[in-house]
Amino acid sequence: xxxxxxxxxHGGALVERVRPLTASTAASVAGLPTIPIRDQMATECxxxxxxxxxxLTGFMGSADVESVAAAMRLGNGLVWPIPIVLDxxxxxLRRLGVQVGNTVLLTHxxxxxxxxxxxxxxxxxxTSLAQRVYGTADPAHPxxxxxxxxxxxxxxxxxxxxxxxxxxxxFDRFWRTPRxxxxxxxxxxxxxxxxxxxxxxxxxxxxxLMKGAFMEARAxxxxxxxxxxxKKEGDYIDEAIVLTHDHxxxxxxxxxxxxxxxxxxxxxxxxxxxxxxxHALVRKNLGxxxxxxxxxxxxxxxxxxxxxxHEIFSELPDLGIQSVLTLEWWYCPTCGxxxxxxxxxxxxxxxxxxGRLIRSIISGGTDPAPQTxxxxxxxxxxxxxxxxxxxxxxVTEQYLSQRTxxxxxxAPP
Ligand SMILES: [Zn+2]
Numbered sequence: 001x002x003x004x005x006x007x008x009x010h011g012g013a014l015v016e017r018v019r020p021l022t023a024s025t026a027a028s029v030a031g032l033p034t035i036p037i038r039d040q041m042a043t044e045c046x047x048x049x050x051x052x053x054x055x056l057t058g059f060m061g062s063a064d065v066e067s068v069a070a071a072m073r074l075g076n077g078l079v080w081p082i083p084i085v086l087d088x089x090x091x092x093l094r095r096l097g098v099q100v101g102n103t104v105l106l107t108h109x110x111x112x113x114x115x116x117x118x119x120x121x122x123x124x125x126x127t128s129l130a131q132r133v134y135g136t137a138d139p140a141h142p143x144x145x146x147x148x149x150x151x152x153x154x155x156x157x158x159x160x161x162x163x164x165x166x167x168x169x170x171f172d173r174f175w176r177t178p179r180x181x182x183x184x185x186x187x188x189x190x191x192x193x194x195x196x197x198x199x200x201x202x203x204x205x206x207x208x209l210m211k212g213a214f215m216e217a218r219a220x221x222x223x224x225x226x227x228x229x230x231k232k233e234g235d236y237i238d239e240a241i242v243l244t245h246d247h248x249x250x251x252x253x254x255x256x257x258x259x260x261x262x263x264x265x266x267x268x269x270x271x272x273x274x275x276x277x278x279h280a281l282v283r284k285n286l287g288x289x290x291x292x293x294x295x296x297x298x299x300x301x302x303x304x305x306x307x308x309x310h311e312i313f314s315e316l317p318d319l320g321i322q323s324v325l326t327l328e329w330w331y332c333p334t335c336g337x338x339x340x341x342x343x344x345x346x347x348x349x350x351x352x353x354x355g356r357l358i359r360s361i362i363s364g365g366t367d368p369a370p371q372t373x374x375x376x377x378x379x380x381x382x383x384x385x386x387x388x389x390x391x392x393x394x395v396t397e398q399y400l401s402q403r404t405x406x407x408x409x410x411a412p413p
Pocket of ligand 1: 335346
């Protein structure tokens with residue numbers, strides 16, 4: 001079977017629902033009922049409108065939500081693992097007099113973002129929804145908590161973006177719409193593209209993961225797709241994630257023509273295997289033909305099996321995008337370097353390249369061994385701490401309250 005980046009978006013066509021307001025059309029939305037939406041909903045609006053979430057054309061109705069929760073499929077039969085919903089309190093809907101058939105204006109940062117044609121207003125048993133999507137209703141699971149925190153109504157309907165977001169530096173260099181990225185990958189003649197999902201500063205385990213997957217997929221390029229979104233204290237700051245990955249290419253650890261870093265705005269659900277499927281579908285929409293999955297992909301705590309993300313793909317029909325399943329890379333003193341779980345015969349003396357070790361190097365100010373974290377990477381981390389992190393490469397309260405937002409919604413003309 002030949003695979004190339006003419007691979008169709010999920011569902012066959014790239015969704016694009018963007019119609020920016022002009023001086024003459026701004027008045028047409030001015031009188032609509034207005035619903036301010038928070039960061040998560042704003043980025044999901046943007047993702048729907050540019051086709052990151054193709055084939056979704058808006059926020060889901062009850063039939064899709066039920067079908068996704070029960071069977072990991074949309075009502076039309078297409079695989080889809082995670083509900084994409086807009087929650088609004090019943091009181092607010094009543095105050096605004098919003099009813100099915102109305103068009104409402106969704107605003108963010110005080111400016112118009114999108115119109116929504118209301119097709120359904122419904123409620124859902126949130127505990128049951130969480131149990132089915134996450135396999136647990138434990139509120140200690142961050143995705144469950146996110147679900148339980150939804151307001152008491154969901155508003156479904158197609159959305160149309162009326163103001164295009166401005167992506168702020170340094171993310172403007174890395175964020176591309178699916179149409180833009182597909183076009184650039186085609187120009188670069190990347191027919192086979194393997195995606196690397198990340199929320200980390202790359203240590204040598206990540207670097208070799210990419211190199212191994214590049215060879216296994218016989219890829220033309222590695223697309224680093226950094227998830228930029230809601231943060232909790234102790235996470236790496238978003239700026240450090242994209243800039244360190246790109247620096248691997250700048251330093252020539254990956255050739256210029258085979259490595260590219262991009263940013264995807266998404267608030268992680270930590271849904272383990274279901275999120276692995278979601279990541280694959282979004283990267284398919286971006287033009288990737290392959291997606292790498294390692295140990296405990298998008299998991300949290302002990303909720304999912306170590307390789308549950310590997311197993312789920314065997315139960316799915318052909319999604320078009322192919323999974324590249326990787327075991328662990330570790331440091332082996334006997335082999336004398338970074339070694340692969342599937343090759344190295346010294347598992348008893350392996351040294352995990354775990355996040356904790358890397359964090360202690362970054363926090364402790366000691367020079368890392370070249371086998372763990374590259375000095376070039378550490379320099380970028382330290383620069384990002386000063387430039388963006390108020391002195392720390394990890395998310396702090398100050399970073400959460402004072403950072404420059406990733407995107408700004410400009411005022412309409
Ligand atoms: Zn070894």
